[in-house]
Structure formats: structure tokens, C-alpha cells
Amino acid sequence: MKIQQLEYVIAIAQEGSITRAAKQLFQAQPNISIALKELEAELGIQIFNRTPNGMVLTPEGEEFLGRATSIVNDIHSLERDYINRNSSEICLNIGISRSAYIASAIGVFISKHTNDSDKMDIHLMETDTNRVMNDTCIGRYDIGVLRIPENYYEMTNKLITSKNLVSQVLLEYRYGVAIHKSHPLARYDDIPYEELRQFPEICNSNNEPEIIRRASVNQSYDESRSFKKINVYDRGTQVSIMATVKDAYMWVPPVRNPIFENVGIIIKKCSFAKENNRDILVYRKSSESNSMVMDCVNSLVKFGEKLKHEIVL
Numbered sequence: 001m002k003i004q005q006l007e008y009v010i011a012i013a014q015e016g017s018i019t020r021a022a023k024q025l026f027q028a029q030p031n032i033s034i035a036l037k038e039l040e041a042e043l044g045i046q047i048f049n050r051t052p053n054g055m056v057l058t059p060e061g062e063e064f065l066g067r068a069t070s071i072v073n074d075i076h077s078l079e080r081d082y083i084n085r086n087s088s089e090i091c092l093n094i095g096i097s098r099s100a101y102i103a104s105a106i107g108v109f110i111s112k113h114t115n116d117s118d119k120m121d122i123h124l125m126e127t128d129t130n131r132v133m134n135d136t137c138i139g140r141y142d143i144g145v146l147r148i149p150e151n152y153y154e155m156t157n158k159l160i161t162s163k164n165l166v167s168q169v170l171l172e173y174r175y176g177v178a179i180h181k182s183h184p185l186a187r188y189d190d191i192p193y194e195e196l197r198q199f200p201e202i203c204n205s206n207n208e209p210e211i212i213r214r215a216s217v218n219q220s221y222d223e224s225r226s227f228k229k230i231n232v233y234d235r236g237t238q239v240s241i242m243a244t245v246k247d248a249y250m251w252v253p254p255v256r257n258p259i260f261e262n263v264g265i266i267i268k269k270c271s272f273a274k275e276n277n278r279d280i281l282v283y284r285k286s287s288e289s290n291s292m293v294m295d296c297v298n299s300l301v302k303f304g305e306k307l308k309h310e311i312v313l
Contacts, residue, residue: 010072168301170303177269183199202248242263254313
């Protein structure tokens with residue numbers, strides 16, 4: 001039995017599919033399928049039922065998943081707790097839920113350490129909130145940043161506690177609307193939603209369910225009434241699209257963004273956005289002994305405190 005096989009099981013259980021697990025882990029699908037079959041043969045149990053709707057854990061698989069998650073969590077935690085004992089070496093894995101200001105905050109931390117480290121190996125991944133939380137829990141990320149709508153605060157806090165994670169709120173806000181300064185609606189101080197909907201909306205990659213969009217923006221949000229959507233998979237493309245498709249718009253946190261400003265993108269108020277959101281930093285409690293992780297945590301918290309005074313709406 002290898003730790004890689006355990007990680008495969010965890011990913012398949014999370015994704016419900018070997019194909020999606022392979023994509024998440026940047027592995028070839030046949031390799032994961034073979035590894036799973038070898039593990040089941042070695043253990044003498046069937047971990048998953050193969051169904052038309054995907055991979056479903058068997059009762060034995062449920063028990064195995066719990067123990068496998070605990071083992072992988074402990075191993076990754078052990079690695080992370082000792083990997084940065086050399087103060088001249090920076091090795092960090094950070095997962096965030098798609099936010100330009102968080103990426104900028106991490107850039108500030110990196111810049112501070114560029115000249116005083118002999119080796120730097122930092123991985124920054126933008127993905128969805130559930131994956132950030134799960135992967136931080138099992139040690140794939142040292143630090144995660146979650147984006148949580150108000151209706152999900154209580155449930156998220158319970159999950160954070162159950163996964164033995166530490167959390168801090170970085171920023172709380174209601175969404176604004178990013179548009180190009182030449183957009184037909186740029187004349188408004190408060191953009192009417194009824195007019196906004198005739199223009200193409202740039203949406204984040206994973207086609208978030210409408211229930212999440214309602215919770216993040218407004219409970220009256222009706223995705224079926226918007227016929228123009230541009231689904232984008234990375235931030236650079238988002239900015240490029242916004243700079244060239246000058247009648248497009250995107251829901252964003254209302255904080256100053258120099259990257260937007262450089263290409264003529266502005267952030268406007270839209271009173272339709274009534275729901276509060278929080279960006280929450282999480283890390284494993286065992287990481288409190290890792291000085292580099294905590295240095296990064298403190299840098300992000302400090303950046304968030306500064307931004308609280310720079311909300312533009």
C-alpha cells in the first residue's frame with residue numbers, strides 16, 4: 001500500500017469520478033484505475049461501486065476512506081511541519097478561491113522574502129472553495145482561502161472545526177460590478193440590475209450552481225434570464241476579456257485592483273447585490289509550529305486589515 005494510492009481514493013471519493021480525480025491530481029486516468037484495482041486486490045475489499053452515475057463508496061470503502069484520510073493528513077502534516085526548518089528555504093502550497101486581491105497579498109509576502117532565501121518553491125492554486133478546504137485539511141495546501149456566502153457561514157464554521165483547521169476572516173463585503181470604463185452602463189453610480197442583464201457576464205470557471213450565485217449576490221438572482229455568459233478558467237483571461245469585450249461585466253469584491261485599473265476596468269455599485277460574503281483564511285492547527293506558514297498567514301491577515309479601509313463602494 002502506498003500513500004499515492006490513498007490519495008487517489010480520497011480524490012475519487014471527493015470527485016465521484018476517476019476522470020475528474022485524474023484531472024485534479026494531474027495524472028493519467030488509466031494509472032489511477034490500475035492503482036485502485038491493485039489496492040482493492042491487495043486489501044481484499046471493494047472500495048467503490050462503479051455505477052452509471054459515477055464512483056460510489058461501499059460500506060467498507062466508507063470506513064477505509066476515513067482511515068486513509070487520517071493517514072494522509074498526518075503524513076502531509078509531518079512533512080510540512082519539518083520542511084521549512086532551514087530558514088533560507090521557502091516551500092509553500094497555497095490554495096485560494098479565485099481572488100485577485102488575495103493573489104496580490106501573496107505577492108507581497110513573496111516579495112518580502114525574495115532576497116533572503118536561497119531556495120523558493122511556492123505553488124499557488126486557484127480552485128473552488130470545497131476543494132481548498134479538503135486539500136488544506138489533508139495537507140496538500142499549507143494555507144487555504146475560502147469564499148463563503150453569509151447563508152453558509154454556520155455550516156462552514158462547523159466543517160472547519162470538524163477538520164481541525166484554524167480560521168481567520170480576511171475580508172467581509174458585498175459584491176460590486178467590474179466593467180470597462182467605456183461600458184454603456186459606466187455612467188451610473190449605482191448600476192440597475194435590469195439593465196445589466198442584457199450584457200455578457202464573465203463567470204468563474206466551474207459553472208457555479210445558481211444556488212451559490214443567489215447566496216453570493218442576491219436571492220432573486222435568476223440565471224435562466226441571463227443568456228450571455230462567458231465562462232473563464234483563469235484570472236489572466238478574465239482580465240483580457242474584460243479589457244477587450246468592453247460591454248461585459250463580472251461580479252467582484254469591491255476592493256481597489258491596480259491590475260484592473262491598468263486596463264481601464266472600474267468597479268461600480270449595484271444595489272441588487274445584497275448578500276454578504278466572507279473570505280476566510282484556514283490552515284491546520286499543527287502548522288502553528290511552522291514559522292514560514294505563520295509568517296505567510298500573518299502577512300495575509302495584515303493585508304486584509306489594510307483592505308478593510310480600501311473598500312471602494
